Amino acid sequence: DIVMTQSPDSLAVSLGERATINCKSSQSILYSFDNKNHLAWYQQKAGQPPKLLIYWTSTRESGVPDRFSGSGSGTDFTLTISSLQAEDVAVYYCQQCYTTPITFGQGTRLEIK
């Protein structure tokens, strides 16, 4: 199984500042057929289901603010929130959808400093 490891487990950032969450896969998740890393990011606010933010490493889902961006290659990936807003408080998960079993990172809790 592909293990997804996020860092840090929790993060406190001041409003308007940059937040960076890392995700490492235990093996490549690059699909040779489309040359895309099948890595997605989700945001889960308290009491709500997860919301897809980014897929294929860096493609923003429709309606997601452009302060959210994804990057990475190989086995190392990053979610960046360029200017933290109060409504961004949530737990963030990465997910590899390259192969089954689909696996998620353990989550990163983002709070306001």
Next chain:
Amino acid sequence: EVQLVESGGGLVQPGGSLRLSCAASGFTFSNYDMSWVRQAPGKGLEWVSSISPSGGSTYYPDSLRGRFTISRDNSKNTLYLQMNSLRAEDTAVYYCAKERGKNDYWGQGTLVTVSS
């Protein structure tokens, strides 16, 4: 508007069975993979199962294969999860999600509690 509405959760004794349902609307259900993802209280997300558009292919983690069965009825736009031999560690909110990964729509979830 895409909607996924789960039902069928509740309290069940260890060793018991439960069938969850997910009613889908707002998209052509028969064109998409569908999935179940669960979240134990205070814990992270765990993929449970996925199924191909026709239902001909199903996917499970090794830890659940044999106890859980995913199925779908495209004539009713409904996804199912049959759960047998339930254990305390199966206690979780079970979400229905569109697609196998890159899950762009999720239901609100249904809580399954396994306890005597």
